[in-house]
Amino acid sequence: xxxxxxxxxxxxxxxxxxxxxxxxxxxxxxxxxxxxxxxxxxxxxxxxxxxxxxxxxxxxxxxxxxxxxxxxxxxxxxxxxxxxxxxxxxxxxxxxxxxxxxxxxxxxxxxxxxxxxxxxxxxxxxxxxxxxxxxxxxxxxxxxxxxxxxxxxxxxxxxxxxxxxxxxxxxxxxxxxxxxxxxxxxxxxxxxxxxxxxxxxxxxxxxxxxxxxxxxxxxxxxxxxxxxxxxxxxxxxxxxxxxxxxxxxxxxxxxxxxxxxxxxxxxxxxxxxxxxxxxxxxxxxxxxxxxxxxxxxxxxxxxxxxxxxxxxxxxxxxxxxxxxxxxx
Amino acid sequence: xxxxxxxxxxxxxxxxxxxxxxxxxxxxxxxxxxxxxxxxxxxxxxxxxxxxxxxxxxxxxxxxxxxxxxxxxxxxxxxxxxxxxxxxxxxxxxxxxxxxxxxxxxxxxxxxxxxxxxxxxxxxxxxxxxxxxxxxxxxxxxxxxxxxxxxxxxxxxxxxxxxxxxxxxxxxxxxxxxxxxxxxxxxxxxxxxxxxxxxxxxxxxxxxxxxxxxxxxxxxxxxxxxxxxxxxxxxxxxxxxxxxxxxxxxxxxxxxxxxxxxxxxxxxxxxxxxxxxxxxxxxxxxxxxxxxxxxxxxxxxxxxxxxxxxxxxxxxxxxxxxxxxxxxxxxxxxxxxxxxxxxxxxxxxxxxxxxxxxxxxxxxxxxxxxxxxxxxxxxxxxxxxxxxxxxxxxxxxxxxxxxxxxxxxxxxxxxxxxxxxxxxxxxxxxxxxxxxxxxxxxxxxxxxxxxxxxxxxxxxxxxxxxxxxxxxxxxxxxxxxxxxxxxxxxxxxxxxxxx
Numbered sequence: 108x109x110x111x112x113x114x115x116x117x118x119x120x121x122x123x124x125x126x127x128x129x130x131x132x133x134x135x136x137x138x139x140x141x142x143x144x145x146x147x148x149x150x151x152x153x154x155x156x157x158x159x160x161x162x163x164x165x166x167x168x169x170x171x172x173x174x175x176x177x178x179x180x181x182x183x184x185x186x187x188x189x190x191x192x193x194x195x196x197x198x199x200x201x202x203x204x205x206x207x208x209x210x211x212x213x214x215x216x217x218x219x220x221x222x223x224x225x226x227x228x229x230x231x232x233x234x235x236x237x238x239x240x241x242x243x244x245x246x247x248x249x250x251x252x253x254x255x256x257x258x259x260x261x262x263x264x265x266x267x268x269x270x271x272x273x274x275x276x277x278x279x280x281x282x283x284x285x286x287x288x289x290x291x292x293x294x295x296x297x298x299x300x301x302x303x304x305x306x307x308x309x310x311x312x313x314x315x316x317x318x319x320x321x322x323x324x325x326x327x328x329x330x331x332x333x334x335x336x337x338x339x340x341x342x343x344x345x346x347x348x349x350x351x352x353x354x355x356x357x358x359x360x361x362x363x364x365x366x367x368x369x370x371x372x373x374x375x376x377x378x379x380x381x382x383x384x385x386x387x388x389x390x391x392x393x394x395x396x397x398x399x400x401x402x403x404x405x406x407x408x409x410x411x412x413x414x415x416x417x418x419x420x421x422x423x424x425x426x427x428x429x430x431x432x433x434x435x
Numbered sequence: 436x437x438x439x440x441x442x443x444x445x446x447x448x449x450x451x452x453x454x455x456x457x458x459x460x461x462x463x464x465x466x467x468x469x470x471x472x473x474x475x476x477x478x479x480x481x482x483x484x485x486x487x488x489x490x491x492x493x494x495x496x497x498x499x500x501x502x503x504x505x506x507x508x509x510x511x512x513x514x515x516x517x518x519x520x521x522x523x524x525x526x527x528x529x530x531x532x533x534x535x536x537x538x539x540x541x542x543x544x545x546x547x548x549x550x551x552x553x554x555x556x557x558x559x560x561x562x563x564x565x566x567x568x569x570x571x572x573x574x575x576x577x578x579x580x581x582x583x584x585x586x587x588x589x590x591x592x593x594x595x596x597x598x599x600x601x602x603x604x605x606x607x608x609x610x611x612x613x614x615x616x617x618x619x620x621x622x623x624x625x626x627x628x629x630x631x632x633x634x635x636x637x638x639x640x641x642x643x644x645x646x647x648x649x650x651x652x653x654x655x656x657x658x659x660x661x662x663x664x665x666x667x668x669x670x671x672x673x674x675x676x677x678x679x680x681x682x683x684x685x686x687x688x689x690x691x692x693x694x695x696x697x698x699x700x701x702x703x704x705x706x707x708x709x710x711x712x713x714x715x716x717x718x719x720x721x722x723x724x725x726x727x728x729x730x731x732x733x734x735x736x737x738x739x740x741x742x743x744x745x746x747x748x749x750x751x752x753x754x755x756x757x758x759x760x761x762x763x764x765x766x767x768x769x770x771x772x773x774x775x776x777x778x779x780x781x782x783x784x785x786x787x788x789x790x791x792x793x794x795x796x797x798x799x800x801x802x803x804x805x806x807x808x809x810x811x812x813x814x815x816x817x818x819x820x821x822x823x824x825x826x827x828x829x830x831x832x833x834x835x836x837x838x839x840x841x842x843x844x845x846x847x848x849x850x851x852x853x854x855x856x857x858x859x860x861x862x863x864x865x866x867x868x869x870x871x872x873x874x875x876x877x878x879x880x881x882x883x884x885x886x887x888x889x890x891x892x893x894x895x896x897x898x899x900x901x902x903x904x905x906x907x908x909x910x911x912x913x914x915x916x917x918x919x920x921x922x923x924x925x926x927x928x929x930x931x932x933x934x
Contacts, residue, residue, distance in 0.1 A: 162770075275624045
């Protein structure tokens with residue numbers, strides 16, 4: 108009696124195992140799904156533009172129940188993103204590690220070859236947007252257009268303070284461009300974070316900035332600051348009065364990428380899962396509304412198209428950094 | 436008058452049943468999060484942010500603000516009970532709270548901390564209600580020179596902090612400054628002092644790692660040495676009568692509480708400063724103006740009251756630039772700011788105009804959160820005291836585990852745990868050699884704020900130090916700082932030659 112029951116039991120066990128296993132393989136053949144919480148690395152500190160975007164994406168995923176597992180934002184701002192890049196490069200579980208990137212994705216590995224980071228090894232998930240830059244002054248200055256700005260900055264010489272987000276950052280690149288293009292000698296003073304830079308301008312502790320729209324929007328709406336020109340191919344819908352530098356005869360266009368990157372060595376199943384997920388997020392009305400409000404540009408890019416976009420951008424950034432002398 | 440009507444409307448919103456429940460739950464959660472070493476209001480707010488998608492924006496921000504406030508109260512608990520700062524904002528509370536607990540006066544320290552937090556919260560909410568818009572304008576004009584002058588003042592108050600041995604205090608400050616300089620230099624854009632490119636140093640040395648090391652670990656090693664293996668039981672008892680008696684005695688510290696509240700509120704308003712520097716500065720100032728400076732660091736109630744009043748006041752203050760300028764005054768408000776964007780609110784100068792019910796509902800619930808945090812805190816004091824009665828052989832491993840968790844959580848990096856253990860051993864040795872450790876903690880907090888401010892100022896002025904004496908706010912603060920800095924020297928000369 109005892110023998111029979113064990114036999115039946117083990118047979119049942121084997122059968123159920125087989126069934127369970129076949130079900131499992133059947134499932135995984137259809138679609139890969141995250142099996143544990145996904146680490147969403149942010150290359151910048153808490154409260155910055157990238158961090159806000161990641162937390163917004165997290166809210167879209169949670170609200171619309173797009174994933175069975177949570178996405179946990181982890182900030183690794185150290186060393187202009189070097190900390191984040193090294194962490195994701197060596198990710199122990201590449202299928203559950205993704206990263207939200209800025210332009211430091213290109214510039215930091217270029218400037219610190221010792222990190223051994225090769226961005227072509229990372230997995231292209233999806234470009235969510237390109238952030239734009241404008242030239243801003245305080246309304247009290249009375250300056251209304253780029254001509255008046257150039258006149259005032261020329262007169263002030265190196266007493267003219269341009270506040271920005273760090274040496275060799277995007278803001279520094281744009282300041283160098285303006286100095287060269289208009290024969291100015293503005294002094295570049297680095298601060299921590301774009302929000303702080305925007306506040307220095309509104310408080311009259313700086314003469315001009317090259318902030319992203321989202322950073323200056325509050326002060327602009329309160330009538331404290333004015334955009335003079337845009338570093339975009341076309342005028343921005345939110346700031347129709349600010350001409351592009353292209354219109355003004357200086358062909359200079361500059362963007363900040365906002366792209367989701369997967370860890371190197373991510374499996375094909377995970378890759379297509381994340382690509383599909385972020386396409387869905389990009390198309391959601393919540394993200395489209397966010398883009399409109401923050402004056403973000405650009406369409407969704409993924410896969411090989413995104414990879415070749417990275418390579419193109421990397422070459423552009425390299426040329427700019429070399430011109431600045433930040434790269435030998 | 437208009438603000439008063441708005442505030443009353445705000446109270447109506449804050450006391451809606453759902454919002455009231457959110458306040459109470461938030462306070463209790465915050466108290467727990469704050470009391471866990473390493474887990475501070477930043478982590479609490481960040482972790483619980485996704486939960487707020489379920490309620491309307493006003494309810495959501497009320498919930499998070501209650502956590503924020505509760506954590507400010509809770510941070511003091513582990514500082515006093517275990518000698519480990521429960522949150523970055525409660526580091527200064529350790530300086531005198533722990534010695535009080537060791538003397539068997541833990542209940543006195545806990546009641547003092549809770550009451551001071553309440554006073555700080557109340558004064559700051561009143562200041563917020565009356566002077567929000569003009570103060571926002573003042574905060575806006577505060578540039579790098581003003582911030583550096585303020586930091587100089589903080590350092591000046593701390594030179595006298597380590598007792599009478601000024602060279603050892605200066606040494607301790609310098610160690611803290613060097614640790615604070617590790618990581619990315621924003622002015623040059625280059626990483627520095629990263630010990631051959633160890634990735635763990637890229638994010639700099641988190642000051643909680645230092646604070647938990649030299650207070651938590653080193654303190655434990657010290658206790659083990661002093662007790663020589665004997666099982667020791669802290670003398671601690673508590674009764675309702677004693678709590679009342681403690682409350683009556685606190686009248687004497689009212690002046691310090693008020694001073695700490697005003698200072699904390701003002702420092703909190705400044706962008707990028709926040710509650711931690713505010714609390715440290717209040718501690719330094721309380722010691723400077725005290726008649727009984729000797730007893731600071733050995734269990735002076737004023738030393739508990741000043742930072743606790745200041746950190747609560749600063750947390751309200753930090754809401755101001757967040758709401759009016761869209762600029763966070765502390766890491767926690769940075770997360771709240773992100774939350775507001777998610778809820779579809781645009782922080783900035785127009786928020787006060789376009790979303791009145793949101794702003795004043797928040798302010799009123801800050802006040803409610805303050806009250807409930809006090810009540811919950813006082814109610815739990817007997818439970819906290821009970822923990823202290825545990826034998827050291829049981830308490831020590833608990834403290835050790837909490838220290839390791841506290842070192843790991845802020846950055847999620849094992850590198851920081853090793854670093855914390857090293858700091859623990861070094862802190863123990865420093866203590867044996869009679870080096871004061873509070874100045875090192877101050878320096879690692881304020882150094883990274885002071886250094887860029889100094890260099891930005893000098894960039895603006897073209898290298899001339901006159902910038903600190905020609906701008907109205909900067910000049911007043913700079914002169915005050917210099918007076919404070921030279922005071923000990925003058926005193927020394929006076930005693931040597933004129934007596």
